[in-house]
Amino acid sequence: MADRRDLDGLLERAEDLARAQLSTKRYGHTLRVAQTAERLAHQHGLDPQRARLAGLLHDAARELPPERLLKLAEDWNLPVGPFERENPKLLHGPVAAELARRELDLADEEVLRAVREHTTGSPGMSPLSLALYVADKIEPARDYPSVRRLRELARTDLREAAVEALRRSVEHNERRGKRTHPASLQWLREAESAAQRRVE
Numbered sequence: 079m080a081d082r083r084d085l086d087g088l089l090e091r092a093e094d095l096a097r098a099q100l101s102t103k104r105y106g107h108t109l110r111v112a113q114t115a116e117r118l119a120h121q122h123g124l125d126p127q128r129a130r131l132a133g134l135l136h137d138a139a140r141e142l143p144p145e146r147l148l149k150l151a152e153d154w155n156l157p158v159g160p161f162e163r164e165n166p167k168l169l170h171g172p173v174a175a176e177l178a179r180r181e182l183d184l185a186d187e188e189v190l191r192a193v194r195e196h197t198t199g200s201p202g203m204s205p206l207s208l209a210l211y212v213a214d215k216i217e218p219a220r221d222y223p224s225v226r227r228l229r230e231l232a233r234t235d236l237r238e239a240a241v242e243a244l245r246r247s248v249e250h251n252e253r254r255g256k257r258t259h260p261a262s263l264q265w266l267r268e269a270e271s272a273a274q275r276r277v278e
Contacts (some may be wrong), residue, residue, distance in 0.1 A: 129210065191206075216229045
């Protein structure tokens, strides 16, 4: 975890990094996600500064070209499976996390993990990871049929909001004839099994 005294400086440097890496439009999205993650953290008893930090960093590599994402992932020994080779943009989370580690000397593993898995999710996500995942789906500029429902869920249950967002994402992919990342499907199966056990 980052030393509390260092967090203010880290937040400034993370914002500078995002501004330098991103277009005006994507930077605006980043600030809204950071603000939303911070609000969710307040609502759910998490550290608001760490949530904001994760939000500021989450898309830092989003606008890198696909070939650059693959090259950086390989150079930095990040996991790259067949799905990522076919869809290199999915590497922007892991690459952003490693960029933050290298450029900002960020050693907060929970923040790095949240950034790493904010696109696909994964089984066993921490509350901070859930907050970032949900914030990315419900930031104020998001406008799609189920977003109002997700915002309502997010006020009371981050995990349920995240799982509902994931279900919608899987359905959206299926309608478009696209595959969903294996980590997302594994997470959904885990979440639905846990929900079924609670019912029983």
